[in-house]
Amino acid sequence: MDSDMLLRVRMDKDGEGCIDSEEEYDDVIRKILPWLNPAQFLSVDNDQLKALDPDNAYHLTTSAQVTENLIKEYDLVVEIKPKWASLPNPLSVGLRHSRMKLKCSFQSERLFSESRQEQLEELSGLIDGDSKFLTVFSKGRKVRMDSETIAGRLQEALNDSGVMRAIKYYQLYSDPLDIQHIYPLVKDTNTCNPSTSFLRGVINKIPKHPGLPTWGDLKAFGGSLSGEELLYLYSLSMTLRDVSVLVRLSPETQPKVKVVDADYKCLSRIHKWYESDCKLNNFHATG
Ligand SMILES: O=P(O)(O)O[C@@H]1[C@@H](OP(=O)(O)O)[C@H](OP(=O)(O)O)[C@H](O)[C@H](OP(=O)(O)O)[C@H]1OP(=O)(O)O
């Protein structure tokens, strides 16, 4: 395969079996994130898997994608894992911490701010602090660069593309009531993933309007959904929280923005997410 393309083979994450149809899921997620890197789906046979991973150390699955290599020989590509972390809904639970504060000082919500200055400051901090959430590639290799050289162009590219706004919009609507509110529903339902067509139906219920939703909008939306629907959307919110955004900066052409790694997170992780939320906010997990 030439260097313009990449073969991406999935790992079987503890047999979690994430989604029933990769193609259909791709179509669903692309509707809300049109920046998703185009992928052509294929299946890899067992001989090919053995050649890729002879000892089966990675538990690769036979479902694979061929996709454009977004890093390769380009002069400058920046990868950001923006980890959008909603400050939880004050209408349902009062003032709480954003999830990212658990890990580090990265104030990811500032990357999604309406204020250019806040975005710039946060991006500059990630660049100069050599954060694991931002990587600069030149000619396919990781390089160090200072914020003065790239932060401004990066901020503009992110802003102009609308990608951060879309992540924020759908993240807010897919986590309208906080995990503390929806976790008790787990006992009444199972934590198997939805079928892709069910997920499509739930995502289609998300209102579409130009501005960001208010907490009142979110409360009304959350209140209109069933427990199952809330749980399925919560996994989507965790999925959106973990995507990577790749920005190709070039002096000659317009910046190119792409999103990768939007695989649906298995709902069975809900227990882990609940525990980390309890820890972060000093709540006591209920059994
Ligand atoms: O919960 P977190 O914040 O530790 O997120 C995990 C990420 O850690 P990070 O915060 O980026 O250092 C973690 O990233 P790293 O592997 O640490 O780069 C993964 O993205 C993980 O998801 P998955 O198991 O690959 O599907 C992520 O797990 P999920 O929370 O999305 O299940």
Ligand SMILES: Nc1ncnc2c1ncn2[C@@H]1O[C@H](COP(=O)(O)OP(=O)(O)OP(=O)(O)O)[C@@H](O)[C@H]1O
């Ligand atoms: N199309 C692409 N072109 C170039 N690099 C890519 C592309 N897609 C992904 N990558 C690189 O590979 C890294 C891992 O991608 P991704 O998260 O999708 O893989 P994964 O197998 O799900 O890994 P993980 O489980 O650690 O998240 C990305 O952070 C990015 O640096």
